Amino acid sequence: MTRGKENKPHIGIYGRRNNGKSSLINMLVGQDVAIVSDYAGTTTDPVKKSLEILNFGPVILIDTAGIDDEGELGKQRISKTIESIKHIDLGILLVVNNEWNTFEEQLVNKFAKNDLPYVIVHNKYDVRPISPNLQGILMALPQRPTVVEVSTKTGYGFDTLVEAIRKAIPESSWETPTLLGDIVGRGDVVMLITPIDSAAPAGRLILPQVQTIRDILDNHAISIVLKDTEVESFLSSTGIRPALVVTDSQIFDRAHSLIPSDVELTSFSILLARLKGDFENYIKGTPYISALVDNDRVLVLESCSHHVSCDDIGRVKIPNLMRKFTGKKLTFEVVPGLDKLPRSITDYALVVQCGGCVVTRKQLHNRLRHAVEAGVPVTNFGMAIAYMQGIFHRAIAPFVKEV
Numbered sequence: 001m002t003r004g005k006e007n008k009p010h011i012g013i014y015g016r017r018n019n020g021k022s023s024l025i026n027m028l029v030g031q032d033v034a035i036v037s038d039y040a041g042t043t044t045d046p047v048k049k050s051l052e053i054l055n056f057g058p059v060i061l062i063d064t065a066g067i068d069d070e071g072e073l074g075k076q077r078i079s080k081t082i083e084s085i086k087h088i089d090l091g092i093l094l095v096v097n098n099e100w101n102t103f104e105e106q107l108v109n110k111f112a113k114n115d116l117p118y119v120i121v122h123n124k125y126d127v128r129p130i131s132p133n134l135q136g137i138l139m140a141l142p143q144r145p146t147v148v149e150v151s152t153k154t155g156y157g158f159d160t161l162v163e164a165i166r167k168a169i170p171e172s173s174w175e176t177p178t179l180l181g182d183i184v185g186r187g188d189v190v191m192l193i194t195p196i197d198s199a200a201p202a203g204r205l206i207l208p209q210v211q212t213i214r215d216i217l218d219n220h221a222i223s224i225v226l227k228d229t230e231v232e233s234f235l236s237s238t239g240i241r242p243a244l245v246v247t248d249s250q251i252f253d254r255a256h257s258l259i260p261s262d263v264e265l266t267s268f269s270i271l272l273a274r275l276k277g278d279f280e281n282y283i284k285g286t287p288y289i290s291a292l293v294d295n296d297r298v299l300v301l302e303s304c305s306h307h308v309s310c311d312d313i314g315r316v317k318i319p320n321l322m323r324k325f326t327g328k329k330l331t332f333e334v335v336p337g338l339d340k341l342p343r344s345i346t347d348y349a350l351v352v353q354c355g356g357c358v359v360t361r362k363q364l365h366n367r368l369r370h371a372v373e374a375g376v377p378v379t380n381f382g383m384a385i386a387y388m389q390g391i392f393h394r395a396i397a398p399f400v401k402e403v
Contacts, residue, residue: 008050009169010060010360012084014107015094017066020123023152024094025061028053028161046084056162062088067103085110086366087338090169091118093145098122098131100138112142114366117168125149125156179215179271180244183398186220188243193255195228195248207357208268212246231258244398246271249382250313253389264398265391269382272355274399276364277380278372283396285377286387288350292326296349299341300334301367303356314354318384325388338363345370351378 013021029051047063062084065077085091091111095104111118120138122130130149138147146164150157184190194209205213209225216223224242226234228251234240235258242263247255249267259265273282292298300314319332333348335341338359345351351371356364371378379387386395 008058008060008360009090010062010088010363011090011092011165011169012046012062012064012088013092013094014064014067014081016068016096016099016103019066019094019096020152021063021066021094024092024121024123024150025049025051025063027150027152027155027158028061046080053162053165056166067107082107082110083340085114085116087360087363088116089360089362090165091116092121092165093118094121094123095134096123097128098134100134108141108145117143117170118145119161119164119168120145120147121157121161122147122149123152126151126154177275178219179212179275180221181215181219184216184219184221184243188221189240190216190221190223191231191242191245192223192225193228193231193245193247193251194225195251206268208272208355211357212268212271228254228258231255249385250317252382252386252391252395256389256391256394261394264394266395266398267382267386269355269380270386270395270399272357273380273383276356276359276361277353278365278368278378279399281368281372281378282353282380282383283400285350286379286383286392288377289322289326289379289384289387292322292328292330292349294329295331296328297331297333297347298322299345299348299351299371300332301351301353302334302336303338303354303359303364303367313381314352318352318381321385321388338367345376346374348376351376352381352384353378354381 013024015021046065049061049063050058051061052058064081064084065074067078067081069075069077093104093107093111108118110116120141122134130147135147138145146168148157148161148164150161180190190212192209192212194205213223213225221243224234224240228247242259245255245259245263245265247265247267249269252267255265273279298319300318302314315332315334319330322332323330333342348371351368353364353368359367368378383392383395386392
C-alpha cells in the first residue's frame with residue numbers, strides 16, 4: 001500500500017531555546033535543513049520536515065519552540081510545543097550543560113502521560129560531559145529512556161543516537177498494514193466504484209482510492225475500477241462476480257441497489273476507518289445518530305485541509321443528510337487538520353471523523369481519545385452515511401461477521 005505523505009514515523013525534537021535542536025536535525029540528516037542561530041528563540045511554531053535520517057530511513061521531524069520561552073507569545077509557542085506531543089511517535093529531549101529543572105521535568109511527565117517513548121540527548125559533550133548528578137536524575141525518570149551524549153558541532157554520538165532511535169520508536173510506526181489482506185485472496189476480483197463528480201480532483205484519483213488499488217495488487221487480487229454509471233452493464237455483460245465491492249460513501253445507496261445482495265459491499269472511508277480509526281467505537285457510536293435531538297451540536301473532524309467545494313461531503317452533504325434523517329435542528333462545527341477544538345468536547349452530542357488518509361493512526365486515535373473518554377459517541381464519514389441510508393449492517397459486514 002502506498003503510504004500517505006504524513007504516514008511516516010513522527011519524531012519531535014524538544015528542549016530549551018538555543019540548546020541546539022535545529023543543529024541536531026541537521027546532524028541527523030547530514031545537511032543544513034533547519035535554521036541555526038546563536039540567538040535564543042529562532043524556532044517559533046512547531047515545523048514539520050519530511051526528511052531521511054542517515055542510516056535509518058524517512059521520517060517526519062518536528063522542530064519545536066523552546067520549552068523555556070518567555071512572554072505572552074512565548075506561552076503560546078510553548079502551548080503549541082506541548083500540543084505536538086499528541087501527534088508524534090517518538091520524542092527527543094535535548095539538554096546541554098547538565099541543565100535539568102522544572103522545564104524538563106514537566107516535559108517528560110507529558111511524555112509519560114501520553115505513553116510516548118523518548119530519548120534524552122545531552123548535547124555539547126565536547127564542552128561539558130554529562131555529570132553523575134544528572135545521570136542519577138535521568139536513571140529515575142519514567143519509562144527509563146535511553147541517554148545519548150552527542151556533539152552536534154563535531155558529529156560525535158551520531159551512530160549511537162540513530163541506534164537509540166531505532167530501538168525506541170514503536171514498531172507500529174513502521175508497519176505498512178493492509179486494507180484488505182485478511183478479506184481477499186489471490187485471484188479474487190475487487191470492484192472499486194469511483195464516481196467522477198465536482199468533488200473529484202482533476203486528472204487523478206483521491207488518495208484512499210489509490211491506496212486501495214495498491215493494496216489489492218499487493219495481495220495478488222484483481223482490481224476493476226469503474227464509475228457508478230458503468231456498473232450495471234459491466235456485471236451483466238461480463239458475468240464477473242466480485243468477491244468485494246468498495247464504493248465511494250457518497251453513492252452508497254446507489255451502489256447498494258446496483259450490487260447483488262449476496263456480494264459484500266463497503267466503502268473507501270470504512271476501509272480507512274478499520275485501518276486507522278477507532279473502529280469498535282465507531283460501530284458503537286454510529287447508531288447514536290438516531291438519538292440526536294433539537295439543538296444538539298455535532299463536531300465534524302476533517303484530518304486534512306482542502307479546498308471547500310459547494311457540495312463538500314463533511315461540510316455540506318453529511319450535515320444536510322443528518323438533518324433530513326433525524327428531522328432535528330442540529331448545529332455543525334467543522335475542524336480541519338489537527339486544529340484545536342473551539343469548545344469543550346462535552347459540548348458535542350456526536351463526533352464525525354473523516355477517513356484520515358493523510359494522518360497517522362496515532363494522530364487519529366489521539367484526536368478521538370478525549371471524546372471516547374468523555375463518553376461522546378464517535379462515528380466515521382462512511383459509517384454515518386451508510387447508517388442514514390439504511391445499509392449500515394451491510395457496509396460493516398465484511399469486517400464484522402455477526403452484525
